[in-house]
Amino acid sequence: MSPTATRTELSILKHLWSGNRMSAREVHDAVSTETGWSYSTTRTLLTRMEEKGLVAKADVHGVAVYAPALSRVTVLGALARELTRDVFDIKGALPASMFADSPHLTGDELAELDAILNAEGSNSKDGDEKQ
Amino acid sequence: MSPTATRTELSILKHLWSGNRMSAREVHDAVSTETGWSYSTTRTLLTRMEEKGLVAKADVHGVAVYAPALSRVTVLGALARELTRDVFDIKGALPASMFADSPHLTGDELAELDAILNAEGSNSKDGDEKQ
């Protein structure tokens, strides 16, 4: 089962999902304004996220760059699903359209999200998972 | 700002929202099947939740009974709002209808939820908050 991201970790993923891989410094510059974290904090988070399998680290010319290991859709889907299903007992069709207004989700992603939201119990859809 | 409930705490709130106030024992009997917690655990959670202002403790004939301090709608709204707004940048109208299928939400509650989801920044709606 996909690892769960905490609020703080989501702050980072949010930026990583923007597209290109980012170095710790870049991630920091991006999130620091909204978070106020010290560079060390950003780096610690990034490291833990890699251990948890939330991000993938690569080496580009000597510097480490990070990329999300899970797509925005997957994470959003897992969170929404857990919330609605487990906590609020919403059964059956959970419309992915509820996120249709997000400027980040494309039509394809919405379709994917729909699949996640309405998948039955076993999340054995062990296909590759990335960007 | 309303205190935030963790996943485990939500498991308890879920049952408390069922209607009547419950004693620790009752809450435990209700959640233990799904959680497997020991009675102590349930009680610890309840105590912390009271400190955090998530539940209200009352004394009925000597026994402590708990009631949710925040309505299901308020909590759901806060969670959904945070998720969509802060993390997924979904702006503007966030349809409360996305939760329309929950067997727990009445029309009035949906209206309330809608208000929460689409309220502007300042959550200075310091009105009473209860069941």
Add this chain to the structure above:
DNA sequence: CGATTGACGCTACATTTGTAGCATATTAGC
């Protein structure tokens, strides 16, 4: 080539969360 700057790898530490046990005060039955 020496001093400076940034990236990395570790270590640190206070809180919060998840989970639970123990001792004592009570209450309900014999």
Add this chain to the structure above:
DNA sequence: GCTAATATGCTACAAATGTAGCGTCAATCG
């Protein structure tokens, strides 16, 4: 009244989270 369940009040403790600093090595600027 005495004993057996219970409810309460504390204490415990490991893991996860939030936040950050230090020392070192390598690339860079003079």
